[in-house]
Amino acid sequence: MKLGTGKHADALTVRKLFRKTRFGFFSLFGLVVLAISMLSIRTVSRELRDEYIGNSRSIAKNIADSSVDILLNRNLATLQSLIDQFVEIQSIRYIYITSDTGEFLAHTFIPGIPDQILASDPSATEPVERSISGMGDFVEVGSPILSGVAGTVHVGMDLEQLGLKIQRAVGQQLYLLCIILVVGVLASIWLVNLASRPLTDLLTYVVQLARARAGDESPDDAILVRDDEVGDMARLIQYVATGPEDSEARARSGG
Amino acid sequence: MKSRDGMNAKGGRACETIHMTRRSLIRSGVGALLGVPLATRLAAEPPAAPYVPRRPSPGPIRDDRIVLGVSAAFSGPSRALGTELYRGSMAYFNHVNENGGVNGREIVMKLYDDGYQPDPCVANTIRLIQDETVFLLFNYVGTPTVTRALPVLKKFRDSRVYLFFPFTGAEPQREPPYGEFAFNLRASYRQETAGLVNNFLRIGRRRVAVFYQNDAYGRSGWAGVREALAAHGETMAGEATYTRGTQFGASMRDAVEILLARSPDAVICIGAYQACAAFARDAEILGLHIPVANVSFVGSENLLALMRENHDAPDEHTRWLVNSQVVPSYADESLAAVREYRELMERYDPSPPSPDQVDRIVEGEPYDTVPQSFVSLEGFVNAKLITEIIRRMGDDPTRSGIEEAVFQVRNYDLGVGERVRYGPGRRQGLQRVYYTVPEGDRFVPLDDWEERFGLA
Numbered sequence: 261m262k263l264g265t266g267k268h269a270d271a272l273t274v275r276k277l278f279r280k281t282r283f284g285f286f287s288l289f290g291l292v293v294l295a296i297s298m299l300s301i302r303t304v305s306r307e308l309r310d311e312y313i314g315n316s317r318s319i320a321k322n323i324a325d326s327s328v329d330i331l332l333n334r335n336l337a338t339l340q341s342l343i344d345q346f347v348e349i350q351s352i353r354y355i356y357i358t359s360d361t362g363e364f365l366a367h368t369f370i371p372g373i374p375d376q377i378l379a380s381d382p383s384a385t386e387p388v389e390r391s392i393s394g395m396g397d398f399v400e401v402g403s404p405i406l407s408g409v410a411g412t413v414h415v416g417m418d419l420e421q422l423g424l425k426i427q428r429a430v431g432q433q434l435y436l437l438c439i440i441l442v443v444g445v446l447a448s449i450w451l452v453n454l455a456s457r458p459l460t461d462l463l464t465y466v467v468q469l470a471r472a473r474a475g476d477e478s479p480d481d482a483i484l485v486r487d488d489e490v491g492d493m494a495r496l497i498q499y500v501a502t503g504p505e506d507s508e509a510r511a512r513s514g515g
Numbered sequence: 516m517k518s519r520d521g522m523n524a525k526g527g528r529a530c531e532t533i534h535m536t537r538r539s540l541i542r543s544g545v546g547a548l549l550g551v552p553l554a555t556r557l558a559a560e561p562p563a564a565p566y567v568p569r570r571p572s573p574g575p576i577r578d579d580r581i582v583l584g585v586s587a588a589f590s591g592p593s594r595a596l597g598t599e600l601y602r603g604s605m606a607y608f609n610h611v612n613e614n615g616g617v618n619g620r621e622i623v624m625k626l627y628d629d630g631y632q633p634d635p636c637v638a639n640t641i642r643l644i645q646d647e648t649v650f651l652l653f654n655y656v657g658t659p660t661v662t663r664a665l666p667v668l669k670k671f672r673d674s675r676v677y678l679f680f681p682f683t684g685a686e687p688q689r690e691p692p693y694g695e696f697a698f699n700l701r702a703s704y705r706q707e708t709a710g711l712v713n714n715f716l717r718i719g720r721r722r723v724a725v726f727y728q729n730d731a732y733g734r735s736g737w738a739g740v741r742e743a744l745a746a747h748g749e750t751m752a753g754e755a756t757y758t759r760g761t762q763f764g765a766s767m768r769d770a771v772e773i774l775l776a777r778s779p780d781a782v783i784c785i786g787a788y789q790a791c792a793a794f795a796r797d798a799e800i801l802g803l804h805i806p807v808a809n810v811s812f813v814g815s816e817n818l819l820a821l822m823r824e825n826h827d828a829p830d831e832h833t834r835w836l837v838n839s840q841v842v843p844s845y846a847d848e849s850l851a852a853v854r855e856y857r858e859l860m861e862r863y864d865p866s867p868p869s870p871d872q873v874d875r876i877v878e879g880e881p882y883d884t885v886p887q888s889f890v891s892l893e894g895f896v897n898a899k900l901i902t903e904i905i906r907r908m909g910d911d912p913t914r915s916g917i918e919e920a921v922f923q924v925r926n927y928d929l930g931v932g933e934r935v936r937y938g939p940g941r942r943q944g945l946q947r948v949y950y951t952v953p954e955g956d957r958f959v960p961l962d963d964w965e966e967r968f969g970l971a
Contacts, residue, residue: 335690336734337662338662338687338731339734340730340731341659341662341730366734369729370758371756372755372769
């Protein structure tokens with residue numbers, strides 16, 4: 261190490277020693293944030309999707325339960341009025357009711373029933389994803405009316421809406437995690453600086469000691485009175501550099 | 516003399532149309548003076564506050580008047596229907612009130628605008644029953660509105676408020692569980708669509724498709740066509756839909772193309788005049804040259820006016836139209852009711868409800884009245900029959916006596932060429948359906964289906 265002047269000696273810092281530590285901190289935090297984000301996306305996506313399908317099932321079942329008397333009374337106007345009310349609920353994009361023979365008894369499609377729907381199994385009740393040209397992507401669930409002998413209710417939920425909901429929920433969690441990451445990184449920098457300051461003092465002392473031997477200046481001996489490991493090291497270095505008598509005298513004067 | 520009183524106590528979407536005596540004019544003037552500051556303040560407040568229901572209060576009858584509650588479309592794309600129905604009724608009520616009213620009481624309509632939307636109609640019905648304590652409900656317009664208002668009548672069944680002569684031929688107010696709360700005068704959509712289907716099949720047009728408003732009204736007509744076709748062993752050739760409230764300026768090309776792909780022989784439209792006129796226009800443009808039928812609700816004169824507007828060859832443009840009606844032609848002066856209608860419409864020429872008569876959901880929409888129309892004729896005969904029913908209730912009419920009074924109408928000559936009959940299990944007075952085609956700027960009776968629409 262090249263010895264600088266007093267001005268340069270004051271500017272000495274410990275940079276290299278904690279470089280890996282800092283890198284380790286950042287990597288660890290990054291890894292934690294990444295892992296939590298991925299888990300969060302997966303969990304939120306699955307939970308919301310399950311909830312979405314669950315809600316669709318409930319709505320389909322609700323309509324199916326309400327439709328029995330209406331269907332048996334052949335009152336299709338009331339049936340249409342019923343599904344029109346449900347389709348006003350956010351995310352429900354279409355509802356249709358098929359008879360036990362597969363005939364479409366009521367629906368909310370405009371200007372007509374899409375071919376993909378016409379070609380589908382009218383009695384299916386399991387969740388199915390549909391991509392309907394001109395309308396978008398949907399998840400559709402069904403519910404049988406009177407165990408299917410009176411028909412089936414089908415409810416289509418907008419997957420784009422679901423995607424937006426997932427994005428919003430995950431975005432909020434990521435926002436929180438990013439704040440935690442930034443706070444963590446700042447805290448780690450502060451803690452590393454706190455840990456490196458005594459070493460900086462020691463380094464400064466050693467440089468000053470070397471200059472003293474060259475007759476340039478006398479070192480600041482305040483560090484010799486520290487009662488921690490840095491103080492021990494400073495005293496040891498001073499002992500090695502100046503011999504036992506001088507060392508004891510400096511230690512006493514420093515104390 | 517015709518006048519109006521101020522806003523209702525809640526500052527809501529209503530006001531009355533009253534034919535006043537001097538006494539009632541003074542009373543209304545004092546009431547208006549007292550009520551103006553409150554009404555002005557309430558009118559300035561946003562109408563979004565939820566309606567808080569309270570118990571119905573008794574006393575719908577006063578010594579000097581009987582109030583009929585109306586919720587109808589006075590704004591929006593279907594405003595012509597509510598307005599013309601009102602005008603027809605007003606022509607008759609003006610005449611009645613000018614001649615001393617019914618058993619000394621004038622007949623008053625309390626008007627609310629629902630814009631042909633179900634939710635406002637429900638709120639209006641609750642207000643009419645609870646706040647206005649009307650004697651009965653009258654001249655409601657539309658299936659989606661009436662279908663949603665019917666449960667309100669069931670909820671307040673103890674109040675015995677009946678819905679009279681709604682301007683819809685749908686089934687919900689004709690069948691359980693709500694049929695007992697309504698009395699219909701006109702034929703049903705089932706009867707209208709069955710008549711159209713039967714005539715089309717008779718002339719060899721077997722592939723019948725449906726274009727309909729995708730709501731309770733459209734579904735009611737759709738079901739009627741389906742049922743009528745099934746009776747002949749036929750099924751629907753195709754179907755296309757539109758959204759309620761669609762305007763004439765909208766394109767219906769998608770709907771027309773869907774039906775074109777099914778190669779129908781005839782299309783039956785279950786819709787309102789703006790959308791059905793747009794469909795007929797685009798069908799003509801895209802080469803769908805087959806009969807395009809409409810049911811009575813469409814508002815024939817308004818449809819025809821839209822289709823003829825700014826068109827070089829309007830007769831050619833409208834040659835495929837055929838509309839079913841539930842009242843006879845207003846040109847048929849051989850009928851007493853038609854003669855009376857024409858005379859009173861000319862004498863009074865009722866104006867559309869003014870802004871101080873009804874607080875419209877959408878303000879400022881222009882509307883030109885139609886001198887005579889099937890809709891206003893229906894409003895006229897509705898008013899004529901309800902006046903007769905109230906007259907039969909004598910000097911002390913009560914809500915609880917309404918049903919019995921209606922059931923007394925067993926063979927009444929309304930002057931439309933068909934006698935009116937009611938009774939337990941029979942809550943629809945007239946059964947006849949009429950078919951009309953455009954001739955110039957009006958619809959006239961269709962005499963020969965084969966000649967007009969035959970495939971040969």
